[in-house]
Amino acid sequence: MKLLRYALALTALAGRPLGAQRPISVAGTQTLIFGVVLPGLPAVVSRSSAASAGQFTLNGPHDSQAALTFTLPVVMTGPAAATLPLLFGGSDAGYSQSQSIGSQIGFDPKQPFVITFSQNGRGSVFLGGTAQPGPTQRAGSYTATITLTVVSLP
């Protein structure tokens, strides 16, 4: 019976952190907006642009680490399947533990990046980029989907 009590106590102790642990979640909270683009003129959006940068909100276990991986499109698609090239530079993504767009650590969105969640288990990812319309780019609305995958690290 003594062993049984120890075992039950250990089970309870081990179960507490798991039960209190926040599950990881990621939500896209703002579209990466290039706005009005003119043929032949590249349009650049900075990851520090509050109005235009793409934004993701992350939640996870406090102070824990996770790996971020983007799935980035190379083009946006528009009318009659016309495409508009998209480029992402080596510092076009940024992570902010404080979720402040003014306080980011830049990283290459084409490479996996390890983050640490804040003490309250939060963080934000910001994304800029460049749209490169050709000189004869067809007029119209263009869109693409950007996906961020977050994997918890032990």
Next chain:
Amino acid sequence: MNSVSKVSLAGLALLFAGTVSVQGQGVNGSISATAQVQTPITVTGTQNLSFGNVFPGAAKAVAYTDAANAGKFSVAGQGSTPVTYSFTLPANLTSAGNNLPIGSWLGYENGTNSTSGGSAITPSASPTTSTLSGSGALFFFLGATVTPPANQPAGSYTGTVTLTVSY
């Protein structure tokens, strides 16, 4: 150790195994990237700059207001949008290796197809700014002067004027 204790320890082991599994899982979130591409610019030469018959030793001018003979270009693009334009102008018209000097270029730009209500310009290779009309139009009218010397060989002389416009 009794059988109940063994069951509890097995449960504990499963609990740790569950923790590892949670750490290995990934979650996804998505956003869109969007852009609105505006109308490309088109430039069309709509009327040749025509001097007609020219006589040796007698300069001849065509004014940009000459509806029948002035050179004309029309530009179409995104309404109310600034553009930069420049001209490539010949110094001579040519015919079988002979030159006929041309110069004193004068012009006019307007958002409507008219030589009133717009602005006089001096056509040149230097980039100059303008703005497309609300409907995305811009018109250029061009005049110049040819100065044939007294010994100008007879012939049909031509040259090319190019207008380049960009956002």
